[in-house]
Amino acid sequence: MSSLPSLSPSHADLDPAALGRSEPDDPLLACLVFLTKHFGRPRSAMTLLAGLPLTGAPLTPELFLRAAENAGFAARVVRRSLDKIHPWTLPAVLVLNDGDALVLQDCPAEGDCGVILPAAGGGESTLSRAQLAEIYSGYAIFVRPSPRFAGAAEGGPTVGRASPGATPRAQAWFWGTFAENWWTYLQVALASVLINLFALANPLFTMTIYDRVLPNNAVETAMALAVGVASVFFFDFLLRMLRGWFLDFVGRRADVILASRIFDQLLDMKLSHRPQSSGGFASTLREFESVRDFFTSATLAAFIDLPFALLFVAVIALLSPQIGLLLAAVVVLLLFWGLIIQIPIARRIRENLTQSEHKHGVLVESVGGLETIKVVGAQGRMRRAWEELVGQSADLGQKIRLYNNLGVQVVHTVQQLTAVCVVLFGVFLVQDGLMTAGGLIACVILSGRAIGPLAQVSQMMMRFHQTWSSLKSLDAVMRYPVDRPAEATFLHRPELQGGLVLEGVGFRYPNSQVEVLQRLGFSVQPGERVGIVGRVGSGKTTVAKLAAGLYEPTEGAVRLDGVDIRQIEPSDLRANLGFVPQDLFLFRGTIRENLVIAAPHASDQEVIQAARAVGLHDFIVRHPLGYDLPVGERGEGLSGGQRQAVALARVLLKRPNLLLLDEPTSAMDNRSEEQILRNLPLYLEGKTILLITHRISLLRLVDRVLVLDGGRLVIDGPRDEVLARLAEAPVAVKER
Numbered sequence: 001m002s003s004l005p006s007l008s009p010s011h012a013d014l015d016p017a018a019l020g021r022s023e024p025d026d027p028l029l030a031c032l033v034f035l036t037k038h039f040g041r042p043r044s045a046m047t048l049l050a051g052l053p054l055t056g057a058p059l060t061p062e063l064f065l066r067a068a069e070n071a072g073f074a075a076r077v078v079r080r081s082l083d084k085i086h087p088w089t090l091p092a093v094l095v096l097n098d099g100d101a102l103v104l105q106d107c108p109a110e111g112d113c114g115v116i117l118p119a120a121g122g123g124e125s126t127l128s129r130a131q132l133a134e135i136y137s138g139y140a141i142f143v144r145p146s147p148r149f150a151g152a153a154e155g156g157p158t159v160g161r162a163s164p165g166a167t168p169r170a171q172a173w174f175w176g177t178f179a180e181n182w183w184t185y186l187q188v189a190l191a192s193v194l195i196n197l198f199a200l201a202n203p204l205f206t207m208t209i210y211d212r213v214l215p216n217n218a219v220e221t222a223m224a225l226a227v228g229v230a231s232v233f234f235f236d237f238l239l240r241m242l243r244g245w246f247l248d249f250v251g252r253r254a255d256v257i258l259a260s261r262i263f264d265q266l267l268d269m270k271l272s273h274r275p276q277s278s279g280g281f282a283s284t285l286r287e288f289e290s291v292r293d294f295f296t297s298a299t300l301a302a303f304i305d306l307p308f309a310l311l312f313v314a315v316i317a318l319l320s321p322q323i324g325l326l327l328a329a330v331v332v333l334l335l336f337w338g339l340i341i342q343i344p345i346a347r348r349i350r351e352n353l354t355q356s357e358h359k360h361g362v363l364v365e366s367v368g369g370l371e372t373i374k375v376v377g378a379q380g381r382m383r384r385a386w387e388e389l390v391g392q393s394a395d396l397g398q399k400i401r402l403y404n405n406l407g408v409q410v411v412h413t414v415q416q417l418t419a420v421c422v423v424l425f426g427v428f429l430v431q432d433g434l435m436t437a438g439g440l441i442a443c444v445i446l447s448g449r450a451i452g453p454l455a456q457v458s459q460m461m462m463r464f465h466q467t468w469s470s471l472k473s474l475d476a477v478m479r480y481p482v483d484r485p486a487e488a489t490f491l492h493r494p495e496l497q498g499g500l501v502l503e504g505v506g507f508r509y510p511n512s513q514v515e516v517l518q519r520l521g522f523s524v525q526p527g528e529r530v531g532i533v534g535r536v537g538s539g540k541t542t543v544a545k546l547a548a549g550l551y552e553p554t555e556g557a558v559r560l561d562g563v564d565i566r567q568i569e570p571s572d573l574r575a576n577l578g579f580v581p582q583d584l585f586l587f588r589g590t591i592r593e594n595l596v597i598a599a600p601h602a603s604d605q606e607v608i609q610a611a612r613a614v615g616l617h618d619f620i621v622r623h624p625l626g627y628d629l630p631v632g633e634r635g636e637g638l639s640g641g642q643r644q645a646v647a648l649a650r651v652l653l654k655r656p657n658l659l660l661l662d663e664p665t666s667a668m669d670n671r672s673e674e675q676i677l678r679n680l681p682l683y684l685e686g687k688t689i690l691l692i693t694h695r696i697s698l699l700r701l702v703d704r705v706l707v708l709d710g711g712r713l714v715i716d717g718p719r720d721e722v723l724a725r726l727a728e729a730p731v732a733v734k735e736r
Contacts, residue, residue, distance in 0.1 A: 094115075
């Protein structure tokens with residue numbers, strides 16, 4: 001059953017004040033907001049929370065650090081007693097025993113400590129040192145502004161993103177993460193040196209036994225040598241285990257950081273650079289799995305061991321220059337062969353990656369549009385596209401395996417022939433007295449160690465090409481423009497009144513040559529209610545998307561309260577506007593989760609008031625699960641009108657000052673629409689409304705109407721006058 005109380009749906013119970021914008025009850029967040037003001041770089045709570053993995057829960061100290069770094073502050077958590085907090089580090093945030101937090105302003109050795117409780121409304125208070133020590137948990141957070149460098153506008157926030165979960169500059173997103181663990185990789189390299197040096201123990205032990213121990217029957221020496229070699233083997237085992245653990249540890253840490261950065265890039269990416277195929281884009285992002293596996297698997301260790309083949313060749317050359325020269329020639333030959341065979345493999349791996357993206361795109365498109373595919377009878381077309389892509393992918397995979405198998409088998413055959421040649425050549429050298437029998441056995445063992453890694457070159461290079469191709473695809477994604485570039489500065493505008501101005505705006509969508517808007521210009525005063533009507537394709541929806549900051553005009557400017565929206569901090573912009581698009585998107589979860597997704601701190605009373613305002617509450621309370629009613633992906637399980645009601649209630653919970661409503665009732669019946677027309681004005685008092693519709697009935701909500709045609713403004717005036725003119729010359733507006 002629903003956890004929300006059941007209220008009467010009476011119109012008289014509707015209370016617009018119940019939908020006041022909820023502020024999060026978060027002590028650490030309140031402290032951070034205060035410190036940003038203290039240091040002259042004010043940020044709103046919504047700005048600080050932007051980009052954090054939160055669902056309404058208060059900030060943890062770890063997320064506090066990320067929020068501070070995203071806002072251009074350096075922060076660190078320390079465990080320190082009150083007596084050891086230096087005055088130079090103040091103000092500092094103190095975490096209290098009950099989970100609360102305060103800002104410590106000063107704490108002299110003699111006298112009371114000055115503190116501020118931002119969560120309680122601010123204002124400086126005093127506590128005795130004993131009182132403060134009693135409630136202090138022992139953990140403090142030191143916060144300081146990061147230095148501003150040339151190019152950062154004074155007074156504007158530096159949007160640096162250095163935290164682990166933030167998106168850094170594109171060129172450092174991958175290698176920079178591994179560079180942070182350089183010390184660990186250095187230890188891995190040193191361990192590899194020792195491991196390969198320890199590999200010399202067995203052949204040298206064998207050579208000594210044959211050349212020294214057996215001729216002299218020195219059993220005690222053999223026992224001592226055996227103990228020494230066993231010790232070397234034991235340390236070799238430890239080093240291999242530690243090397244594997246270190247590689248796995250660094251890889252796991254990098255996996256978490258890089259996966260977060262890639263997902264941040266996805267969420268922060270400008271819509272103008274969004275790929276046309278969602279499935280293909282998802283396939284590209286999925287390629288991170290191959291990159292991660294490469295840097296956390298034994299393949300990386302094999303690459304590290306590969307150069308040490310030259311070490312074994314050098315040792316063989318010390319035992320026998322002739323055999324050493326032979327082995328050197330074989331190593332060069334195999335390396336050359338490995339490089340040659342990689343040319344066709346690399347080309348087909350790149351082709352296979354592209355085919356995989358197309359194949360995944362068809363799969364995602366088919367799953368998402370399964371109803372439409374069945375209704376229009378497009379199963380044959382989708383099957384043909386899928387089978388063609390699967391066939392091409394299988395053909396490329398077969399060719400890749402064929403070339404890879406050829407590379408492996410050639411190396412394997414050469415390795416066997418080399419072993420025979422070393423033994424045969426060594427026999428003549430032993431007969432001529434140029435080397436001992438023990439030396440020959442050592443050369444045979446070392447030759448296997450020298451050529452053994454080369455037998456894996458083909459497989460390692462194939463994985464390397466797959467990883468490199470995937471990395472290049474991901475790198476291209478990480479270079480897409482984002483809403484908050486690392487070098488950008490934004491204006492802090494936590495409260496926008498909703499004054500909207502379009503100045504000579506022209507726009508065309510990416511990869512399109514059609515001008516959707518052509519030097520469009522109009523202004524909307526704060527608190528004004530304006531309707532936009534026009535023919536299909538006249539640019540009405542595009543105006544709403546530009547006003548919401550989802551796209552940038554190709555010419556002209558869109559201004560809110562006199563400021564170009566490109567200069568406003570994106571989180572402040574979105575906190576002050578509500579957008580109900582035509583193409584509604586609901587998330588998998590419950591009705592309540594979908595309602596509060598943009599206002600996670602909303603109370604149950606606020607949720608019910610918003611649902612009642614749009615006529616959703618009546619439907620919900622009739623269902624046994626109430627507000628816990630499950631919703632499928634994209635709102636599956638709800639009718640079109642119910643989805644629109646959820647979207648409207650979701651926007652009302654934000655209590656924005658600017659509402660952009662694009663056909664908000666197009667899927668509703670007359671009764672539901674009439675209920676919204678009756679209730680909605682109670683909640684829109686003083687709000688700026690931009691209503692896009694084809695229905696004359698909805699225009700009762702507005703006082704002014706704009707008529708667009710071909711991306712141009714053709715009529716602008718009071719509602720009744722415009723409707724009278726449209727009655728004489730209709731422009732795609734229909735009566736209900």
